[in-house]
Amino acid sequence: MALNYVWIAFFVIAFIVALVKLVVLGDTAVFNNVVNGMFDGAKTGAEISLGLIGVMTFWLGIMKIGERAGMISLFARGVSPFFSRLFPEVPKSHPANGSIIMNFSANALGLDNAATPVGLKAMQELQELNTQKDTASNAMIMFLVLNTAGITLIPTSVIAMRMASGAANPADIFIPCLIGTFISFLSGMISVAVYQKINLFQGPILAFFGGFIALMAGLYFWLGSLPPDKIQLYASLLGGVIIFAVIVLFIVYGAARKINVYEAFIDGAKEGFTTAVMIIPFLIAILVAIAAFRVTGCMDYVVNGIGSFVAMFGADTSFVPALPVGLMKTLSGGGARGLMVDVMNTYGADSFEGRLACIMQGSTETTFYILAVYFGSVGIKKSKYALVCGLIADFVGVVAAILLAYWFFGSTI
Numbered sequence: 001m002a003l004n005y006v007w008i009a010f011f012v013i014a015f016i017v018a019l020v021k022l023v024v025l026g027d028t029a030v031f032n033n034v035v036n037g038m039f040d041g042a043k044t045g046a047e048i049s050l051g052l053i054g055v056m057t058f059w060l061g062i063m064k065i066g067e068r069a070g071m072i073s074l075f076a077r078g079v080s081p082f083f084s085r086l087f088p089e090v091p092k093s094h095p096a097n098g099s100i101i102m103n104f105s106a107n108a109l110g111l112d113n114a115a116t117p118v119g120l121k122a123m124q125e126l127q128e129l130n131t132q133k134d135t136a137s138n139a140m141i142m143f144l145v146l147n148t149a150g151i152t153l154i155p156t157s158v159i160a161m162r163m164a165s166g167a168a169n170p171a172d173i174f175i176p177c178l179i180g181t182f183i184s185f186l187s188g189m190i191s192v193a194v195y196q197k198i199n200l201f202q203g204p205i206l207a208f209f210g211g212f213i214a215l216m217a218g219l220y221f222w223l224g225s226l227p228p229d230k231i232q233l234y235a236s237l238l239g240g241v242i243i244f245a246v247i248v249l250f251i252v253y254g255a256a257r258k259i260n261v262y263e264a265f266i267d268g269a270k271e272g273f274t275t276a277v278m279i280i281p282f283l284i285a286i287l288v289a290i291a292a293f294r295v296t297g298c299m300d301y302v303v304n305g306i307g308s309f310v311a312m313f314g315a316d317t318s319f320v321p322a323l324p325v326g327l328m329k330t331l332s333g334g335g336a337r338g339l340m341v342d343v344m345n346t347y348g349a350d351s352f353e354g355r356l357a358c359i360m361q362g363s364t365e366t367t368f369y370i371l372a373v374y375f376g377s378v379g380i381k382k383s384k385y386a387l388v389c390g391l392i393a394d395f396v397g398v399v400a401a402i403l404l405a406y407w408f409f410g411s412t413i
Contacts, residue, residue: 010289041291045284056272059117064268069254096125149188149393155362167349180363184397282376326398
């Protein structure tokens, strides 16, 4: 329901702003620009969905092998002490647990192409347990919000873009991004837990956070002293090894269990194709609304308004030029990436603004995109408080990114 109101608001606000530009400013091209932007958004939504067909057909085929061989159940049992506390509605041996942990693992390593199909598979498995098929269950909301606030251990793409922009030390945003994404993840978890009355002060949950902090420290000591090109190389290598090892493990384990792995793959691939096609209308709907909001300049008005408000209190406004990256990331990952590069080109890759833009890119997620794709894949129309919690995580992530940038690279706030 919240997404429905947001969708309407995007169009209404965009129309009012465009009308004002036409009547007051005499901008006769504004409505044509908006229409062209919406058509481009629709085209982008279809291209993204069609682009997912290949990887989803392949990956869900592999997942079907793991499911029939019992490998997913093994994953589920391994993570049940932690996830059973966050997803009390999901049976401990249910395959959704294994899909969820694989999705989080792929997201943490920055493997978006692998994370999306596994996440959609997890959403389908959670839908099987859902008693109201058009309404998001508690487990589905928790999964989606944690996905939108997903932890990224190594922001390899951001480091690569900083290298291309001529940064002296492209990996200097590594630690701030790591801390920022953890804060965003924690805030998303807490917000959903408050709605669902989940007690987070339990041994397995506290052990998870302790383990993650230890993992962050280990990555810091391993990668922190390496040159940026080596960080990118080792991070990419680690991700590739893990994904290919999982694929081979599923196939070999399935063969050892004497299942027909080829037949299982085909059955899963059919599901992947169907899911990719089902996403198209949901994704087009949200991207068209975002395009209308962006092309009319509404995003710029929001950013400038925030800057003026902060300046009223005499606070430093150095963060304002990078703020569009954080706001756009909620709407479009590709749009935020373009804005990040633009900020680095305008102010310099090693400027405060350039570094902050990179930290925002590495600390937040595309909430509206994930909401449309994941819920759309299973026909969820009533998202309840999922959007609210996802935006809370995004807001905290943006604020954390700003504070971390001042802490690491600025002098005063």
